Amino acid sequence: MHRPFVALAALLLALPAVAAVPQLVAPDDVRELLSSFLEFGDVADATAQAAFERRMQREVPKLLATEGYFSPTVVLRQGDELLRLEVDPGPRSLIGVVDIEIAGDLDTTRRKALLSNWKLKTGQPFRQAEWDAAKQSLLADLLAVDYAGARLLDTRADVDPEARRVDLHVAAETGPRYRFGELEISGLQRYSQELVRRFNHSVTPGDEYREDRLLALQAALQSTPYFVSVSVLLARGDEGSASTLSEDGWLTAPVRVQLRERAPHQVTLGAGYSTNTGARVEAAYRSSDLFGRAWELQTGVRIEQVRQTAYADVFFPPDDRQRRDGVGTAVEDSDIENLGIKRFAVGATRLQRFGSVEQRLNLNWQEERQSPQGAPSTTNRALTALVGWTWRHADDPLDLAEGIALQVQLGGASKQLLSDQNFVRTYFRYSQGFPLTASDALLFRGELGATFAPSSNGIPQDFLFRAGGTNSVRGYPYLSLGVKEGSAVVGGRYLMTMSAEYTHWISSTWGAAAFVDAGNAVDEPQAMNLAVGYGVGARWKSPAGPLGIDLAYGQRDGSLRFDFSLAIPF
Structure with missing residues (x-):
């Protein structure tokens, strides 16, 4: 060996x-x-x-x-x-020379903007993830406006370990400029192309290509009950569709809309619990093609411990002005805070969007039998017209850490038109989140309501106000703040609530909160005496949005209450 x-x-x-x-x-x-x-x-x-x-x-x-x-x-x-x-690990390498070349018909202003927005600057530490993100960001900026065929021709990171330097080289090409052509719609079996075009208010043939407009059309179609999947792309010539070249050098390409229709019938069963209305079970049925006319039917029954509701609504496709109409009916039997209500209502609604503002017009007739414990029962009827506006601005609708929402309503009824009382109802709601740090946020909320009438007599409870419970004044039972009638709490003509909440996120999904609420509903403005509640709670960022459980102290009653809401579909 x-x-x-x-x-x-x-x-x-x-x-x-x-x-x-x-x-x-x-x-x-x-x-x-x-x-x-x-x-x-x-x-x-x-x-x-x-x-x-x-x-x-x-x-x-x-x-x-x-x-x-x-x-x-x-x-x-x-x-x-x-x-x-x-x-x-040895010394870390820094970014040295950054060489970016963009070939194509690109104006000087936009070229300078693209170069100045480049994310990896000379002298910064090199990280592969940031290098990849910077390349994709440059390409995304080109693709967003005009240049639907932009691409990266070559990218290279030259490493010099001895000099601790990484030189970056990027070569991109804009390709030709594009305009929108006609819609090319595929995948339809049950519905017509005209239905799809009714939801298009962002892509107009002849307009200059903008990626966000394609995404807006895709989102509009995806939000309808008709389609389970939607893809909206500019069908450029290299993708098998004909593009036409204009004298000014722009290409016009069709917009390809690929759809997969949703099953027209859906049955949903669910169960849940809320400290407002207790345990509940519900069943719902939805048809998106009622009578073969693309009418949407939503009907169902919800049985809660203190309230039982059945409803049926039919919504029609939008018209050429993006207005969507609907009709419906509902019956309700409830007993909350010793106030028994049996209600029947029919109505019509029109929904229309103006940018980020949603406008809703309602015409509603209802008959309501009120039975306060310890006071005489009454029957109230009202034919009401109502207009409401809602404005929301938030990057993530399910995240309350930042964003703002405003809601305004104005409605009324007249004795001359099938109503038992003359009244005008106004309502305003505000909520806004303020991020303080990456893990801390404030949330403010407020409500103001007033129903102007000679008295509350003859006005259905839907057009009066009560407060208390989750999403109102925590620390007090649901709808327990209002006007005493016998041993029951009934609605008043004036409402005021306000809330401030601080949340600290301990992890990406769990947080702790502290809050203070105040509010009341009264029948005379001079009687307004705010009930205060405050406490602490836990927050969970679920896939459906933030959920929470709160332990609240009602200062007026001197009592502790849990506020919690959870629903489980199955």
């Missing part, structure tokens, strides 16, 4: 047997990265130790290179019953 092999064998036999997970020793700024992506496992003997070291010599430099470390030192050391993987 040759002497080198004898020596190697003797060395291996001399190494102690180890059966432990190696300990990582590395600076803080790279330890989390290495711990997240490296697989350690037990190293049981000298052979496994040698294999582990070879694997670390391959994998560690690859990981560190994504963070700009291109000359690391990786050593495996045997200590007293410990095996240590020592990693020195």
Whole structure:
């Protein structure tokens, strides 16, 4: 046997047997990265130790290179019953020369804007994720306006480990400018192309290409009950559709709308619990093609501990002015705060959007039997006309950490038109979130309502006001703040509520909140005496939106209450 092999064998036999997970020793700024992506496992003997070291010599430099470390030192050391993987990442490389070339018919102003918006500047640390994001951001900016065929021709990061420098090179091409052509609609079996065109108020043939307009059309179609999936793309010539070239050098390409229709019938069952109305079960049926005319029928029954409701609504497709009409009916039987109500209503509604403002017009007739405990029963009838405006501005509608919402309503009824009382009802609601830091936010909410009438007599409860409960004044039972009549609480003609809430997010999904609410509903303005509630709660960012459970103290009653709401469809 040759002497080198004898020596190697003797060395291996001399190494102690180890059966432990190696300990990582590395600076803080790279330890989390290495711990997240490296697989350690037990190293049981000298052979496994040698294999582990070879694997670390391959994998560690690859990981560190994504963070700009291109000359690391990786050593495996045997200590007293410990095996240590020592990693020195070495110096971090910085961005050196940034060379961006954009070929094509691009005006000087936009070219300067694209270059100034480049995210990786000279002198910044190199990170692979940021390099990838910067390239895609440049391409996205080109694709967003005019240049639907823009592409990256070449991208290169030249690394000089000795100089600790990474030079970036990007070559992009705008391609021709595009205008919108006609819609090319496919995938329809049940519905007509005219129905699809009714939801299009963003893409007009002949307009200059804008990616956000395609996305707006896609979102409008996706939000309807008719389609389960929607794809809206500019069908450029290289995608098999004919494009036409105009004298000014612009290409006109069709807009391809690919659809997959939703099943026209859907049955939903659900159960839930709310501290407002208790446990509930519900069943609903929806048809999106009633009588084969693309009318949407929504009907269902909801049974809660204190209220039972049945309803049926029919909504028609929008007209050429983007107005959507509907008709419906509902019956209700409830007993909340000792006020029994039996109600029947029929009505018509018209919904229309003006930019970010939603306008709703309602015409409603209802007959209501009120039975306050300890007071005479009455029957009230009203034919009401109502107009409402809602404005919302938020990046994420399900995230209340930032954004604003305003709601205004104005309505009324007359004794001359099938009503028992003359009245005018006004209502205003405001909510706004203010992010303080990445994990802290404030939320403010307020309501004002007034029903102007000689008295509350003859006015259905829907057009009066009560307060208390979740989303109102926490610490008080649902609709318990109002006007006393016998032993019942009935609606008053004036409402005021306000709320301030602070939330600290402990993790990406869980948070803790502290809040104070105040409000009341009265029949005379001078009687307004706000009931105050305050407390703490927990928040969870569920897929359906923020959910919370609150422990609130009602200062007026001196009592503690939980406020909670949860619904589960199945």
